[in-house]
Amino acid sequence: xxxxxxxxxxxxxxxxxxxxxxxxxxxxxxxxxxxxxxxxxxxxxxxxxxxxxxxxxxxxxxxxxxxxxxxxxxxxxxxxxxxxxxxxxxxxxxxxxxxxxxxxxxxxxxxxxxxxxxxxxxxxxxxxxxxxxxxxxxxxxxxxxxxxxxxxxxxxxxxxxxxxxxxxxxxxxxxxxxxxxxxxxxxxxxxxxxxxxxxxxxxxxxxxxxxxxxxxxxxxxxxxxxxxxxxxxxxxxxxxxxxxxxxxxxxxxxxxxxxxxxxxxxxxxxxxxxxxxxxxxxxxxxxxxxxxxxxxxxxxxxxxxxxxxxxxxxxxxxxxxxxxxxxxxxxxxxxxxxxxxxxxxxxxxxxxxxxxxxxxxxxxxxxxxxxxxxxxxxxxxxxxxxxxxxxxxxxxxxxxxxxxxxxxxxxxxxxxxxxxxxxxxxxxxxxxxxxxxxxxxxxxxxxxxxxxxxxxxxxx
Numbered sequence: 413x414x415x416x417x418x419x420x421x422x423x424x425x426x427x428x429x430x431x432x433x434x435x436x437x438x439x440x441x442x443x444x445x446x447x448x449x450x451x452x453x454x455x456x457x458x459x460x461x462x463x464x465x466x467x468x469x470x471x472x473x474x475x476x477x478x479x480x481x482x483x484x485x486x487x488x489x490x491x492x493x494x495x496x497x498x499x500x501x502x503x504x505x506x507x508x509x510x511x512x513x514x515x516x517x518x519x520x521x522x523x524x525x526x527x528x529x530x531x532x533x534x535x536x537x538x539x540x541x542x543x544x545x546x547x548x549x550x551x552x553x554x555x556x557x558x559x560x561x562x563x564x565x566x567x568x569x570x571x572x573x574x575x576x577x578x579x580x581x582x583x584x585x586x587x588x589x590x591x592x593x594x595x596x597x598x599x600x601x602x603x604x605x606x607x608x609x610x611x612x613x614x615x616x617x618x619x620x621x622x623x624x625x626x627x628x629x630x631x632x633x634x635x636x637x638x639x640x641x642x643x644x645x646x647x648x649x650x651x652x653x654x655x656x657x658x659x660x661x662x663x664x665x666x667x668x669x670x671x672x673x674x675x676x677x678x679x680x681x682x683x684x685x686x687x688x689x690x691x692x693x694x695x696x697x698x699x700x701x702x703x704x705x706x707x708x709x710x711x712x713x714x715x716x717x718x719x720x721x722x723x724x725x726x727x728x729x730x731x732x733x734x735x736x737x738x739x740x741x742x743x744x745x746x747x748x749x750x751x752x753x754x755x756x757x758x759x760x761x762x763x764x765x766x767x768x769x770x771x772x773x774x775x776x777x778x779x780x781x782x783x784x785x786x787x788x789x790x791x792x793x794x795x796x797x798x799x800x801x802x803x804x805x806x807x808x809x810x811x812x813x814x815x816x817x818x819x820x821x822x823x824x825x826x827x828x829x830x831x832x833x834x835x836x837x838x839x840x841x842x843x844x845x846x847x848x849x850x851x852x853x854x855x856x857x858x859x860x861x862x863x864x865x866x867x868x869x870x871x872x
Contacts, residue, residue, distance in 0.1 A: 428666040431653075433580050433673040437871025439661075440576040440652035447572055450565035457561035461554035467547035468496045479513070486515040488522050498548070501541025502719065506532040514733055523734025525727035533723030533744075540715040549709045556702040563691040563698065566872075570691070573870040574862040576652035580673070581858065583645040585851040587668035589844065590642050593635040596840045599819075600628045672850055675857040677794055678864045688864050690783055696776040703769045710761035716751035783863070790860040797853035804846035811835075811842035 441447065471494045478487040492507035510528030537545070604624050611621050642665060650660040722745050727738040752758070818835040861869045 428664065430669040431580075431663050431667040432669070433577065434871065436576055436580050436649070436653050437573055439654050440572055441569065441871050443654040443658040444569075444572045444576075444652060447565065447569050450561075450568040454558070454561040454565050457554070457558040461551070461558055464547075464550045464554040467550065468498055470495050484514050484516055486511060486513040486519070486522055496547060497536075501537035501545040501547075502535040504532075504534045506530075511732070511734075520734070523732055523738060525729045525732045525734075525738050527727075527729025529725055529727045529738070531723060531725040533721060535719055535721045538718040538720060540712055540717040544705075544708050544712050546709070549705055552705045553702055556698050556705070559698045560695060563695045566691040567695075569872055570862055570865060570870060572652070573872060574858065577673070577675075577858040577862075577870075578855065579645070579649045579652055581851060581854050583642070583649045583663065584669060584672055585847055586638070586642040586645040587665060588847050590635065590638045590665075592840055592843050592847070593631065593638045596836060597628065597631040597635050599836055600624060600631055604628060672854040675854065675861055675869060676866075677791075677857060677860065678866060688783060688787065690779075690865055693776065693779050693783065696772055696779060700769060700772050700776075703765050703772065707762060707765035707769070710758050710765060713752070713758035713761070714755050717749065719748045721746040721748070787860070787863050790856060790863055793856040794853070794860055797849065797856045801846070801849045801853050804842070804849040808839070808842040808846045811839040815839040 472491065473494070474489075474491045476487075476489045479485055488509065488511045490507060490509040492505060494503050494505040496503045508528055508530055509524055511522050511524045515522045604621065608621055611618055646662050646665070650662040653661045653663060655661055723743070725742045725744070731739060815835040815838070818831055
């Protein structure tokens with residue numbers, strides 16, 4: 413006997429584990445197509461940043477020149493490597509040059525000793541391009557684009573997770589409505605057997621059985637509609653609930669939980685809006701930084717250019733046709749100066765950047781006010797929803813007591829079928845109103861969680 417019971421226990425299917433909100437949020441955060449698409453935009457920004465870094469790449473240049481015809485037969489081969497500076501608009505460079513043959517006097521610089529000439533030098537910007545230049549400006553703007561792509565991904569993820577919570581809550585409330593209508597149908601079905609026995613005994617008229625069967629059909633209709641809503645909610649939830657391969661999973665009805673998710677309210681108070689780190693507000697700050705970079709670039713164009721160059725060169729090997737004057741170590745220092753005169757392009761860019769910064773400041777103020785109004789409104793809704801749930805629970809308890817008392821009176825023959833039916837449907841309506849109140853409370857809390865960017869409760 414023991415072995416038979418053990419075999420039955422093994423063969424019995426395990427009860428399905430209720431689907432939790434955390435499971436749905438983990439799935440959507442990992443596999444939601446919208447979030448994955450936003451992540452690709454972040455990688456694109458990383459690629460653009462890498463391209464901007466290319467402006468600081470080491471550059472090698474080579475050149476060869478030979479006189480094929482004419483009185484002179486000189487040949488020159490030269491190579492040069494240049495490394496732009498990351499903290500100045502200048503660069504470091506080094507080169508090698510070697511020549512053979514004879515050159516005209518106006519190309520006297522082409523002569524080198526037999527083993528060539530080695531040269532190293534540096535160029536430093538003293539005014540224009542000293543603090544910022546196009547290369548560093550593009551790099552800073554690319555950093556801002558990475559930050560914007562990250563914030564965009566966060567905003568997309570918050571929206572996806574909020575919709576995932578809403579889909580889960582809709583599925584839960586649809587399942588609980590099915591339970592209410594199923595209980596209501598079960599009461600009528602059980603009563604039908606009792607009524608038919610009483611009709612057989614002559615204690616009740618036959619019309620009562622017909623009336624109850626009509627009531628059963630009507631309640632079956634309500635149940636079918638509720639089950640249809642549950643199937644639709646499960647299908648909508650499958651957009652966020654996915655397997656390890658990212659394929660949709662339609663949750664079965666036996667995985668329905670018995671209650672709504674317990675979402676925690678953030679600490680409410682006048683300083684709540686100031687504690688929120690909203691990506692949309694941070695986006696404005698990043699754009700302000702980018703506008704400041706553009707302004708600095710425009711101001712850089714207003715400055716005159718003054719570059720200093722220092723260079724050392726040394727010819728090596730036996731003396732060539734150019735003579736011994738090539739052999740000593742050479743040190744060269746030079747300056748280059750230029751200044752834009754009208755500078756209208758730069759002034760126009762500065763005015764444009766200032767106007768854009770003012771616009772972003774106004775937008776920042778608008779978003780801050782919107783956040784404050786939105787969060788305070790949601791906090792009011794969440795607080796009121798708690799009171800409505802308590803009142804709805806009291807109403808349900810009273811309606812259930814009235815329905816149970818009326819059913820006992822009906823069994824004793826002291827009540828009418830119509831009154832019993834009204835009491836039961838009134839109790840069912842009270843339960844549905846309680847479900848709606850609980851759903852609205854859970855939805856208000858979910859909105860507040862999303863508005864305050866509670867990443868832990870959003871599964872991010």
